Amino acid sequence: MLNIIWPIFIIISFGYAIFSGNLGKLNESIFSSTSESVNLSISLLGTICLWNGIMQIASKTTIIDKLTKMLRPLMRWLFPDINENSNVHKEISMNMVANILGLGNAATPLGLKAMKSMQKENKNKNTLTNSMITFIVINTASIQIIPTTVIAIRSSMGSNNPTSIIFTVWIATICAAVAGITATKLFIKFSEKGKK
Amino acid sequence: MKLVTFLSDVAMPFIILMIIVYGLIERNKVFDTFLDGAKEGLSIVLSIFPTLIGLFVAIGALRSSGIIDxxxxxxxxxLNLINFPSEIMPLALLRPISGSASIAVATDIMNNYGVDSKIGLIASTIMGSTETTLYTIAVYTSSVGIKKTRFVLISALIADLVGMLVSVAICQIMF
Incomplete structure (x- = not known):
């Protein structure tokens, strides 16, 4: 994707800068951008290392298992097609818990494993099942307790209160997830009606 | 309002404390484990660094050429009709497509309008509450070799759209 977008950005910028007489500014921005990205990376380094360390501790405890159990009623409603006692059920809820805690490194392998297990029971091998779609939509909604990357960006830019957006992020992400799940459930209903 | 500020202030320290105490109760070597994780963080940042440089230059060029304005x-x-600040538009368009490009755009927006300005806070909220939707869908579907994805893209984009509209609305109310 970036192989297309990146050159387009550069070419458009140069074209427009010549047209608007901003070539001098453009020249300046090349060097200030590189140092900005270095600054950002250094402060990302701090927050991300700290958070990754903390989450490594979490992954060594039984917190994920405990939270996974708490998700059961929700899981039953979200994935009615999946047997409650199957491994898939466990893999999906562990992936969700890992995402919520911000354990991206743990979440993706778990998620891919869950996809593989769901594919085994899929009757139509080249089409996504209802449960798979619900699962992917939940993953794209990115429900997260602590939005670490944004906090790191904000603190690198000298914000007075880098964590002030935590609450607004919660509200927005929950609304997004609810909207995504509702849309998915509606689409599932329509597609089943169509078959009958 | 005070409760909200309190929650935002307390969330991170509380979770750190909870996890460490939990680790202690289960008799883990918490500091050694912490170091392992922190080392891994180092390689994560190193691996995105080259991408960030490339994209920062591109986004910086777009901004300085005047075309974004x-x-x-x-x-x-x-956008005024739906009360959506047009300054956020570049971020809204790039967010589902590329994670690192959206970091670059969000940083650019915060630089231009101020991290703690309303626009900066909206950009932060959008970054925190949405994902790189297209990338996630691609990874999950291709891992099992599925081509027919039915309505997954539409559902996921609806979620993104709602997330962005709510981000704008909640920031207008809260800040």
């Missing part, structure tokens, strides 16, 4: 001016009347 030109596009924002054109979109302004339309």
């Amino acid at each position: 030109a596009i924002v001016n054109i979109l302004n009347p339309v």
Whole structure:
């Protein structure tokens, strides 16, 4: 994707800068951008290392298992097609818990494993099942307790209160997830009606 | 309002404390484990560093050439109708496509309008509450070799759209 977008950005910028007489500014921005990205990376380094360390501790405890159990009623409603006692059920809820805690490194392998297990029971091998779609939509909604990357960006830019957006992020992400799940459930209903 | 500030202030320290105490109760070597994780963080940042440089230069060039402002001016009347700040538009468009490009755009927006300005806070909220939707869908579907994805893209984009609209609305109310 970036192989297309990146050159387009550069070419458009140069074209427009010549047209608007901003070539001098453009020249300046090349060097200030590189140092900005270095600054950002250094402060990302701090927050991300700290958070990754903390989450490594979490992954060594039984917190994920405990939270996974708490998700059961929700899981039953979200994935009615999946047997409650199957491994898939466990893999999906562990992936969700890992995402919520911000354990991206743990979440993706778990998620891919869950996809593989769901594919085994899929009757139509080249089409996504209802449960798979619900699962992917939940993953794209990115429900997260602590939005670490944004906090790191904000603190690198000298914000007075880098964590002030935590609450607004919660509200927005929950609304997004609810909207995504509702849309998915509606689409599932329509597609089943169509078959009958 | 005070409760909200309190929650935002307390969330991170509380979770750190909870996890460490939990680790202690289960008799883990918490500091050694912490170091392992922190080392891994190092390689994560190193691996995205080259991408960030490339994209920062591209986004910086777009901004300094004046084309972003030109596009924002054109979109302004339309977006004003739904109360969506046009300054956020570049971020809203790139967010589902590329994670690192959206970091670059968000940083650019915060630089230009101020981290703690309303626009900066909206950009932060959008970054925190949405994902790189297209990438996630691609990884999950291709891992099992599925081509027919039915309505997954539409559902996921609806979620993104709602997330962005709510981000704008909640920031207008809260800040």
